[in-house]
Amino acid sequence: MDLEEINTVAVLGAGNMGHGIAEVASLAGYDVNMRDIKDEFVQGGYDKIEWSLGKLADSEQISEDEADAALDRVTPLVDLEETVADADVVIEAVPEKMDIKEDTWTDVEEYAPEHTVFTTNTSSLSITDLSEFTDRPERFCGMHFFNPPIRMDLVEVISGEHTDDATLDIVEDLADDFGKTPVRVRKDVPGFIVNRVLVPLMNEAAWLVDEGVATIEEVDATTKFDIGLPMGSFELSDYVGIDVGYHVLDYMHEVAGERYEPAPMMVEKVENEEFGQKTGQGFYDYEDGDGADVSMDDDLFNETVKERLLAALANEVAFLVGDDVASPEEIDTAVKLGGRWPKGPAKFADEYGVAELADALDEAYEASGHPRYEAFDYLATVAEEGGFYDQAEGDAEGTPDFDTLEISYPGDMVGQIELSRPQQMNSISLELIEDLDAAIDLFEEDDDVRAVLLTGAGSKAFSAGADFMSIAGGGADPFNAVELSKYGQETFGRLEQVEMPVVAAIDGYCLGGGMELATCADIRVASSRSEFGQPEFNLGLLPGWGGTQRLQRIVGMGRAKEIIFTAERFPAEEMEEFGFVNEVYDPDEFEAAAVEYAEKLAGGPPLAQRFTKRAMLKGWDDSEAGLEVESLGFGHVVGSEDVHEGINAFFGDDDPEFEGK
Numbered sequence: 001m002d003l004e005e006i007n008t009v010a011v012l013g014a015g016n017m018g019h020g021i022a023e024v025a026s027l028a029g030y031d032v033n034m035r036d037i038k039d040e041f042v043q044g045g046y047d048k049i050e051w052s053l054g055k056l057a058d059s060e061q062i063s064e065d066e067a068d069a070a071l072d073r074v075t076p077l078v079d080l081e082e083t084v085a086d087a088d089v090v091i092e093a094v095p096e097k098m099d100i101k102e103d104t105w106t107d108v109e110e111y112a113p114e115h116t117v118f119t120t121n122t123s124s125l126s127i128t129d130l131s132e133f134t135d136r137p138e139r140f141c142g143m144h145f146f147n148p149p150i151r152m153d154l155v156e157v158i159s160g161e162h163t164d165d166a167t168l169d170i171v172e173d174l175a176d177d178f179g180k181t182p183v184r185v186r187k188d189v190p191g192f193i194v195n196r197v198l199v200p201l202m203n204e205a206a207w208l209v210d211e212g213v214a215t216i217e218e219v220d221a222t223t224k225f226d227i228g229l230p231m232g233s234f235e236l237s238d239y240v241g242i243d244v245g246y247h248v249l250d251y252m253h254e255v256a257g258e259r260y261e262p263a264p265m266m267v268e269k270v271e272n273e274e275f276g277q278k279t280g281q282g283f284y285d286y287e288d289g290d291g292a293d294v295s296m297d298d299d300l301f302n303e304t305v306k307e308r309l310l311a312a313l314a315n316e317v318a319f320l321v322g323d324d325v326a327s328p329e330e331i332d333t334a335v336k337l338g339g340r341w342p343k344g345p346a347k348f349a350d351e352y353g354v355a356e357l358a359d360a361l362d363e364a365y366e367a368s369g370h371p372r373y374e375a376f377d378y379l380a381t382v383a384e385e386g387g388f389y390d391q392a393e394g395d396a397e398g399t400p401d402f403d404t405l406e407i408s409y410p411g412d413m414v415g416q417i418e419l420s421r422p423q424q425m426n427s428i429s430l431e432l433i434e435d436l437d438a439a440i441d442l443f444e445e446d447d448d449v450r451a452v453l454l455t456g457a458g459s460k461a462f463s464a465g466a467d468f469m470s471i472a473g474g475g476a477d478p479f480n481a482v483e484l485s486k487y488g489q490e491t492f493g494r495l496e497q498v499e500m501p502v503v504a505a506i507d508g509y510c511l512g513g514g515m516e517l518a519t520c521a522d523i524r525v526a527s528s529r530s531e532f533g534q535p536e537f538n539l540g541l542l543p544g545w546g547g548t549q550r551l552q553r554i555v556g557m558g559r560a561k562e563i564i565f566t567a568e569r570f571p572a573e574e575m576e577e578f579g580f581v582n583e584v585y586d587p588d589e590f591e592a593a594a595v596e597y598a599e600k601l602a603g604g605p606p607l608a609q610r611f612t613k614r615a616m617l618k619g620w621d622d623s624e625a626g627l628e629v630e631s632l633g634f635g636h637v638v639g640s641e642d643v644h645e646g647i648n649a650f651f652g653d654d655d656p657e658f659e660g661k
């Protein structure tokens with residue numbers, strides 16, 4: 001079957017996952033039959049889809065017409081036969097109980113057409129076992145979405161023992177067409193990829209407390225502010241639901257052995273029905289206490305905790321890679337998208353040192369004898385090779401791989417830097433500034449790049465400013481903060497100094513440090529749905545990446561103070577009136593228009609551009625000096641081939657082709 005042959009998708013279950021998957025499929029243009037066992041259930045799911053589409057339209061992510069059309073494509077049903085009778089693909093998202101799934105699949109098999117591909121959205125049951133409830137196990141695979149499907153980009157596409165490659169290919173194509181990132185899980189291992197990594201992490205955290213190595217407070221401060229994960233380990237458990245993590249762990253324990261024995265404190269929480277946020281009590285108290293208020297105090301950071309947690313991650317990654325379930329890149333992509341991590345577990349392990357982590361694991365095994373510390377065989381190989389990644393890697397063209405940026409060449413002589421942390425609204429971490437520094441070097445050294453286009457990944461944000469984790473990291477140490485501020489000021493300032501034009505193309509939020517970055521571009525274009533602001537005062541901070549100086553030079557002191565002191569958000573049109581934005585485009589034409597703008601500047605005269613940038617920058621501080629650079633520049637270019645070309649083209653009524661000579 002080809003993607004073009006898929007028209008109707010049946011989604012079984014209209015609960016949290018089911019209605020979310022149905023919404024994603026209908027937004028991608030598919031007819032969706034959404035089914036639940038009772039009218040009220042399916043209607044509840046339908047109402048939630050309507051509400052969510054309305055929110056997307058309100059925030060201009062889709063138009064009202066698109067929202068109406070997507071809702072029209074969803075048919076709520078109770079009758080199973082009617083639901084699957086014309087389905088090309090079935091996505092089953094019924095409760096995670098083997099007997100319910102068995103009954104569902106037995107019925108689906110009876111009513112679905114011969115050609116239909118079957119998928120299940122399970123997080124903890126065996127794909128192979130489920131596939132055997134049907135007569136077509138070779139055309140059955142896992143399609144694991146993350147909650148909420150509309151916001152989470154990852155879909156794990158899981159092979160059962162009987163699944164054929166054509167089925168995995170078509171389901172990946174479908175996930176891709178849904179606008180998601182599919183990651184193939186080549187074997188039906190418990191936990192697949194994301195849970196296989198996250199659940200042992202949460203379990204190890206609990207063991208560390210049970211065994212008296214550290215307190216919950218220490219473990220979470222270390223996880224969140226020393227390692228740099230988005231949540232503390234216990235905070236994560238409470239957020240996911242301790243029962244949910246336990247359920248996956250219990251299955252791993254049953255299938256994969258004693259190394260996955262749940263920690264006693266986890267068992268106790270489940271027995272007491274203290275499941276976390278949803279019950280008001282978990283590892284933290286959400287009813288009478290402050291909830292998960294993780295401290296940034298670096299006195300709480302504990303090196304043993306850090307090492308053991310990273311060692312647990314490295315060991316699971318080694319298992320997945322060694323058993324050919326997925327590659328380090330695939331694992332990192334999955335966990336970054338599914339866990340909203342800033343980088344993947346293989347990268348974290350490499351940065352710490354896999355050999356050190358392997359040693360730490362061996363020592364812990366020797367000391368405690370607990371099977372969870374037993375290293376998988378492949379970990380030793382990785383340690384010997386120096387890590388999961390080849391340290392000198394880059395892509396085929398030799399372009400370095402950045403974790404936080406994407407480099408591309410979208411138009412003639414245009415080099416694009418895309419801030420690429422869409423899960424975190426492209427917020428700016430220390431690592432992103434380092435990558436930006438290196439990306440600017442790359443383009444400066446590349447004679448084929450004559451204009452830089454700066455964008456943010458996804459359609460929500462150019463950048464929501466400084467990454468809160470970077471501000472909070474290191475226990476919010478003042479000396480580190482001064483360094484971070486200076487490094488940002490200097491690196492963003494390099495965009496003013498590079499000798500070619502820089503266009504910032506802003507689609508979505510452009511806030512705080514994101515706006516300070518855009519301020520350093522020569523030209524700013526924006527989509528009409530973009531919003532700008534310096535919200536630092538709301539946080540008790542001040543703009544620390546040049547905002548107190550550079551903004552006023554563009555919009556004037558009065559407007560700059562208005563933007564900074566009110567900390568409000570300003571729409572693109574207003575920022576155009578302020579003189580901050582040069583052009584505002586409709587979102588549909590924005591991307592092409594931004595590339596076209598950059599291409600136009602890339603075709604300009606490089607020598608004249610270089611001296612003009614230099615003179616204008618110099619003149620900001622000192623106009624006499626600026627005028628001096630201007631006249632020297634004028635003298636420099638006047639005899640150049642570019643001027644010759646420009647004048648000839650003028651008389652020949654032609655377009656000049658400048659070469660920077």
Ligand SMILES: C/C=C/C(=O)SCCNC(=O)CCNC(=O)[C@H](O)C(C)(C)COP(=O)(O)OP(=O)(O)OC[C@H]1O[C@@H](n2cnc3c(N)ncnc32)[C@H](O)[C@@H]1OP(=O)(O)O
Pocket residue numbers: 230340423424425427461464465466467468469509511512513514535536539541542543544545
């Ligand atoms: C020297 C420089 C200093 C500064 O720049 S200070 C920072 C100034 N910036 C801000 O104060 C903006 C903070 N962000 C926001 O106000 C909101 O976000 C937005 C208005 C941009 C978007 O709101 P919504 O559409 O409701 O999305 P969401 O759920 O708030 O965010 C989606 C995910 O993005 C993460 N995120 C947003 N901003 C940041 C940030 N600045 N640093 C790190 N993460 C950020 C969130 O936490 C969340 O993540 P999850 O989905 O995992 O919960």
